[in-house]
Amino acid sequence: MELAEQIDDSTFCTMNDEAPTRVMSICNSSPDIAIASGGQINSITWRPMLTLASDHLPIIISIEKPPDFVSVDNRTLINFNKANRVDFTGFTESTFNALPIPSDVSVGERQFRKVIVAATARFILAGRIAALRSNFPAEADRDTLRHANPGKPRVRDLNLKIW
Template sequence: MGTCNSSPDITIARGGLINSITWRPMLTLASAHLPIITSIEKPAYLVSVDNRTFVKFNKANWVGFAEFTESTFIALPISTDVRVGKCQFRKAIAAATARFMPAGRIAEIRPNVPAVLANERETLRHADPGDPRIRDLN
């Protein structure tokens, strides 16, 4: 802008990935601007998991689930078509599951890293990024 002859190139990434990122300017182009190739190597301590949703059955609100499904089934009109009845049944169960059963996806896991220590480190980082205890937890 204005009289400035250059502009900064910015890469935004999670703090834990900073040591896994490399930047390489493309010097072969006959241009005043050098494109920068940004590469991110996945850290060895991160392991990908399948894209699955996990349901926490032990934390489900079973009383609420039962009451919701029973009241939904009672309110449904009686269908003479089995396919329509099956569809209504599945919708009721899916709605009750979404409402009364906690579920989620684990995007990445860190084997051999206790979650308690990782959570403590993140809490310290949030409260005071310069806390010396963070180094020990890393």
């Protein structure tokens, strides 16, 4: 009862319908609960799948992409051209010198990786560039300009502004 009250007080909805998720010879029940945000509930279908292997039915949850769904590439881009190489080197050298001699190869490799990851996070620019740029003028798009005329001075100026 407490779970039902918490769901009622939230922005979530239950996806279960009246179909049982546990089928036994003496009774049917629905001990499984699936919830989703209210904004997505109309895009989701929920159905238990009848099988012979168990009294607990597997539940199939399908999410239909809305027609205006936009897929975004989730890559991290690293800009080595603007890396602070001097500080990167200084940081790694001082950190390596401060570390004790590792007891075995795997400990040494783990320490090495940890130092490199920390230095990379501090001194090399990285991030995700949003694929969607609404109302972004086509003439200012660096890639379009670069492909059309790589020697154009505007391409160099845009390259300097990135990051």
